[in-house]
Amino acid sequence: MSATGYLLRQMVDRLEPGARFAEPLPALNRVLFCHRGSFETGDGVAFAEDSAWYGSDAVAIAAGPDGAVVWRWELAPEDSEPVLASGEGVTSTENLTAPLDGPDPAAEWIMRCDSVKFPIGGAALTHTHQGPGIRCLRQGQIRIDTPAGSTHYLPGQAWFEPGPDPVFAQASELECTKFVRVMVLPAELRGKSSIQYVNPDDHEKPKSQRYTGYVDEPIEH
Structure with missing residues (x-):
């Protein structure tokens, strides 16, 4: 059990050239870091290698012409399961998950x-x-x-x-x-x-x- 009620999870999403998520990832506080290739979010904003997106709403991504390797961090309830991305040409794995004992859950x-x-x-x-x-x-x-x-x-x-x-x-x-x-x-x-x-x-x-x-x-x- 974590002191905050949250855990931090890192996932790795790999997309072949032109591949896209079949369904949006659910709403969570989330960072999408472009480790390789490039991707676009559902609103058409593009991210090249060594750049990052942040949001708390549901989000779907599509890979650029060279594909994409996306490192995904999510702040999730401690009783939640990893969210695997799906779609043709998409693979998703859990890299690491850790419960959070801080900062103070009553603070911002x-x-x-x-x-x-x-x-x-x-x-x-x-x-x-x-x-x-x-x-x-x-x-x-x-x-x-x-x-x-x-x-x-x-x-x-x-x-x-x-x-x-x-x-x-x-x-x-x-x-x-x-x-x-x-x-x-x-x-x-x-x-x-x-x-x-x-x-x-x-x-x-x-x-x-x-x-x-x-x-x-x-x-x-």
């Missing part, structure tokens, strides 16, 4: 989607975040150290960070590394960083990671 939230890119050998110094989220690796390799241990991730693999637990991230020594994440954060952080460094001296040290923001929008709940 935002849903943030951004990407974090590291140069070769880059690292994120030990830190926490002010809300939970699911990350998915797009490029390179990364090792995530937490109090529970160390885990090595490859492209397409996802992991959950609850927020308050300290995390150290070590990127690949051979290539640039990039992951995309969706976090659920207190509304007062809209437009502001959620990171907090465990060692006060690390606040002033140069940081190797670079951020690209896609979505930072209020959640309906």
Whole structure:
């Protein structure tokens, strides 16, 4: 059971060139990130690779001429089942689901989607975040150290960070590394960083990671 009554789920939808969802996905707070190819939503708005859509209404998508791989994050009731997309040339799988213990369920939230890119050998110094989220690796390799241990991730693999637990991230020594994440954060952080460094001296040290923001929008709940 989660403290908020919600869970965060990441799905992967693959669409062949020109394929479309047979039925709209039901209304949920949702981010659709274009990992590969391109897609259009039902209102005709197009999204190219490395861009994202956010909404809370039902939505259907159609792939562009090169197909699409869509990473889909959904904030859903904790007793819900994964929503699989259907249609000719469409496959849909669940990548990761995690119950949410924060932020405060009585407060206002935002849903943030951004990407974090590291140069070769880059690292994120030990830190926490002010809300939970699911990350998915797009490029390179990364090792995530937490109090529970160390885990090595490859492209397409996802992991959950609850927020308050300290995390150290070590990127690949051979290539640039990039992951995309969706976090659920207190509304007062809209437009502001959620990171907090465990060692006060690390606040002033140069940081190797670079951020690209896609979505930072209020959640309906």
